[in-house]
Amino acid sequence: MSASGLNTVEKKAAFSLATVFGLRMLGLFMILPVFAIYGPELSGYSPIWLGLAIGAYGLTQALLQIPMGILSDKIGRKPVILGGLVVFAAGSVVAAMSDSIQGVVIGRALQGMGAIASAVLALAADLTREEQRPKVMATIGMFIGLSFTLALVLGPVVTQAYGLSGLFWFTGILTLFAMLMIQFMVPNSVHKAPKGDNVxxxxxxxxxxxxxxxxxxxxxxxxxxxxxxxxxxxxxxxxxxxxxxxxxxxxxxxxxxxxxxxxxxxxxxxxxxxxxxxxxxxxxxxxxxxxxxxxxxxxxxxxxxxxxxxxxxxxxxxxxxxxxxxxxxxxxxxxxxxxxxxxxxxxxxxxxxxxxxxxxxxxxxxxxxxxxxxxxxxxxxxxxxxxxxxxAKSKSFSFNASFASEEHASEVADKLVNMPGVIEATLVYSEAVAYLKLDDKQADIPQIKALLNP
The missing domain is CATH 1.20.1250.20 (MFS general substrate transporter like domains)
Structure with a gap:
């Protein structure tokens, strides 16, 4: 397979993970264009509670995203992603069954606790080659943008037809589809990308x-x-x-x-x-x-x-x-x-x-x-x-490396940063890996590899 294009596994990973990410973000965003209109119908309404209901997912998402990424390093990407989607679906059900705005706030906070973003991106990195990774990440980014557009279009249509409760039930159904894609469409990770650049x-x-x-x-x-x-x-x-x-x-x-x-x-x-x-x-x-x-x-x-x-x-x-x-x-x-x-x-x-x-x-x-x-x-x-x-324009690369000692790693790093096209070098002795930022038009990659693995 040519290195200039995505292989079969990478194409499948890009589409399936981008779809999962997009479905989840669609569920989070669909409330934006309608809640200001339907929120006042809920008991306990006030502008403060309205704002909290819209933004509550952000707090729990921010608090748990990094820990969930680290957990995915320990127990695996798919278990963390599936667990996060289960929590997200539970939050959708809580919001759908709530008659008060406080109940919706709790449901939205639960949705945010299904913080799978870092685990999804790490799995995408696991399943792709270094030189193809930007294409996969760009695909995920494109689907996030598309999900926001669809949310603003679908939110008013779904809510007009089925009410605010129906919107949250629809979100829960989308989450079930995402879970099925993770289980049956996303390839199993057989390679762990160097964690420092992904988790x-x-x-x-x-x-x-x-x-x-x-x-x-x-x-x-x-x-x-x-x-x-x-x-x-x-x-x-x-x-x-x-x-x-x-x-x-x-x-x-x-x-x-x-x-x-x-x-x-x-x-x-x-x-x-x-x-x-x-x-x-x-x-x-x-x-x-x-x-x-x-x-x-x-x-x-x-x-x-x-x-x-x-x-x-x-x-x-x-x-x-x-x-x-x-x-x-x-x-x-x-x-x-x-x-x-x-x-x-x-x-x-x-x-x-x-x-x-x-x-x-x-x-x-x-x-x-x-x-x-x-x-x-x-x-x-x-x-x-x-x-x-x-x-300066640059690309990030990671290379396997062989170091006799930490002192040797330091010596190699000094040599690397003085080579043409090498903008920055970080060598991790404990992981036997080198992270480099290169101007790939000037850098001599075979020479760099030879230096890292004499």
């Missing part, structure tokens, strides 16, 4: 949390998902106020989301080709901040809301798509799993904070204050992002 390591988390190059991305994904969640506490109500019935909301979301994808692609291409990634990144943050202010001050008219939602998702999708790629280049060699763990936990914490803070602001002040506050936070992110440095 978070507790010993690395503290240092990486303080890494000044990663901080703008971790702050950014927190603020981005905080703004998204806070906005969707009230955005559906704005659409209803503009005269657009809930059953018609998908007719707005579908074209604006698809349009935002088409509009952001030229900016991504321009940024990559012209080496203007930082400028385009900062411009997207500004667009997001301005859009949030306009949502607060402009009247709720359908055409205005269409344009604002389009602008919001152009900025959101650009930032959402580029940050993981930037993180993979910036993260030190051999600790990408830990860096991604912090990044993902920041994302989920942002979703929780958006629900909790957005609901509180609306109850104490008003809906407009929510949009102003989110815009201010995005502005602070812009200030932090100004300090981002441009990083």
């Amino acid at each position: 978070a390591m507790i010993s690395q988390l503290s240092e990486l949390a303080r890494n000044k190059h990663l901080l703008p991305l971790n702050v950014g994904v927190f603020v981005l998902h905080m703004a998204l969640t806070a906005c969707f506490i009230f955005l559906p109500l704005r659409l209803v106020d503009s005269g657009l019935a809930l059953s018609q909301h998908w007719q707005l979301y579908l074209p604006t989301l698809l349009g935002s994808f088409f509009l952001m692609v030229p900016f991504m291409i321009y940024g990559l080709k012209k080496q203007k990634e930082k400028e385009m990144f900062l411009a997207s943050i500004v667009l997001l901040a301005v859009t949030l202010v306009l949502m607060a001050i402009l009247p709720s008219e359908t055409m205005l809301l269409v344009l604002l939602i389009l602008a919001f998702f152009v900025a959101f999708n650009y930032l959402e798509a580029t940050m993981p790629s930037m993180l993979s280049r910036i993260a030190p060699a051999g600790v990408k799993g830990s860096a991604m763990g912090i990044f993902s936990s920041s994302q989920f914490l942002g979703a929780f904070a958006g629900g909790a803070v957005g609901g509180w602001l609306a109850e104490v002040f008003n809906q407009e204050t929510v949009f102003f506050a989110m815009s201010a936070l995005v502005g602070l992110w812009f200030v932090v992002a100004l300090g981002m440095k441009r990083h």
Whole structure:
């Protein structure tokens, strides 16, 4: 099989794991476009509880994602993923059977406790070759984006037909399909990829949390998902106020989301080709901040809301798509799993904070204050992002290595970093592995392999 393409196992792993990830995220996101409208019908309703119900999954997801990834290293990927899906399904049932908003909050928190993201990504790494892994990860990322689009389209349709309870039962059914795919379609892992680049390591988390190059991305994904969640506490109500019935909301979301994808692609291409990634990144943050202010001050008219939602998702999708790629280049060699763990936990914490803070602001002040506050936070992110440095293009590689001693490993590392095309080298003596960040157009990979295995 040519190394330039995915083999049969990799194709099967990419499709099945991406589908499982997508089904789960679809279940989490479908509440966004409808809960602001149906939530007030539940007993115990208040704006704070509304926000908590939307964002509760983020807190438990953030707390358990890294431990679940580490557990998957000890007892296996599939048992952890299946167990997480069982918990997620249980949360869906609890939410579906609840007549109070507090019951829905408990159900959503249970859904978040099925934190399988890191285990799924680690299994994807186990089942793929190093040079093909980016394609598989990109496939998973594409399905996550697709699931968000489908959620905004299907959420109003399913809820209009079957009610809020029916939405959660539908989520539970999707989870059963995901469990069947894990059991019968996902290949069994026969290879363990080097764990440092795929699963978070507790010993690395503290240092990486303080890494000044990663901080703008971790702050950014927190603020981005905080703004998204806070906005969707009230955005559906704005659409209803503009005269657009809930059953018609998908007719707005579908074209604006698809349009935002088409509009952001030229900016991504321009940024990559012209080496203007930082400028385009900062411009997207500004667009997001301005859009949030306009949502607060402009009247709720359908055409205005269409344009604002389009602008919001152009900025959101650009930032959402580029940050993981930037993180993979910036993260030190051999600790990408830990860096991604912090990044993902920041994302989920942002979703929780958006629900909790957005609901509180609306109850104490008003809906407009929510949009102003989110815009201010995005502005602070812009200030932090100004300090981002441009990083050389690179690819991460892991190689088996043979070291006579730790001193020998240190000597080899010194030689490696002085070789052409080697940007960074991390050699782990205890695992007999070398993690390298290379400019593969300059690096002499056969020479590197010879040095690592004399």
